[in-house]
Amino acid sequence: MTDELNFLLDGVEIPFHKGQTIMQAATAAGAYIPHLCFHPDLAPHGSCRLCIVDVNGKTVSSCTQPAEDRQEVHSNIPELQQARLRLIQLLFAEGNHFCPSCEVSGNCQLQALAYDLGMTHYHYAPFSAVRAQDGSHPELFIDRDRCILCDLCGRASCSSDNKNVYGLSGRGEQTHLIFRSNSGNLADTAASVNDHAAHICPVGCILPKQGNYMQTIGNRLYDNAPIHKVGNHRMDD
Ligand code: FES
Structure with missing residues (x-):
């Protein structure tokens, strides 16, 4: 026994x-x-x-x-893979995910899952959301149109960084990423590019202002192997 x-x-x-x-x-x-x-x-x-x-x-x-x-x-199993594909297609319709021009293309979990699940088209009509961007911070840029509302940044900010910078607010389709400062701007929080929260985003919503597009095609995480083999590169962040 x-x-x-x-x-x-x-x-x-x-x-x-x-x-x-x-x-x-x-x-x-x-x-x-x-x-x-x-x-x-x-x-x-x-x-x-x-x-x-x-x-x-x-x-x-x-x-x-x-x-x-x-x-x-x-x-x-096929039923679950199909359900996951629809969830990914919903996320692509809900946000603005233009992979070829995105800084995290090739390193993005949403894109990698779409490939892995065989996504070839949108399926749902794009929402074409236009949400406020935030470029106020000297080191970080925020593209809310790419946010998938996973709250990884909010949880990392509290548990890893002890800062409570990021959060979600609103309901339903109005749900959006917020920054906990009086002005609502990221620049007025304690956020730093060195925070765990600044590197945990699985998509391209939270971006460092320096160093993007440095990796050549062929050397990005998901260029040579699918996400089900590579896993989640953010695990070590
Ligand atoms: Fe389980 Fe998102 S609901 S990983």
Whole structure:
């Protein structure tokens, strides 16, 4: 009799310890479940739904679902991949994601997931959102039209940087990224380009003003291998 706890993810045994979620255990074991709003060092947000898995015929988000012993979890199945594709297409319709001209093209998780899931077209009519940009900060530029509302920056700002700079405000389609200063400008917060929050964005919303477009095509993270092989490059940030 062994005390080791484990579950099966697409037939592969994943060890875990009590209290871990399916996503935490899978990530620790080097297995990839698609995600956008999860980071192993931060509390789960459960908002992007890319991490959905099937557990006993029920679809649950693996970043919030506690792992259980001998559970059978399915992630890489056609129904879930199709649902994820639609979620990615919704994000492309909701924001303005013009990959060829974007500073993080080739390093962007949204773009990499779109490739991985076989996205070839928009599917949903683009929202063509026009949200206020913020160029007030000397080191950082904010393109809110690329924000996917994952709140990774907000959570990193609180837990890693102890600053509470970034947050979300509004409801429904009015939900948007805010900066916690009296003026509402990023320049009037304690934000720094060296913050964890400044580098955790999975897309191209929070950008350093210096050093963009430095990586040549062929040398970017997702140029040579898909995201399900490479994983989330922000994990080490
Ligand atoms: Fe689980 Fe976003 S990673 S909901």
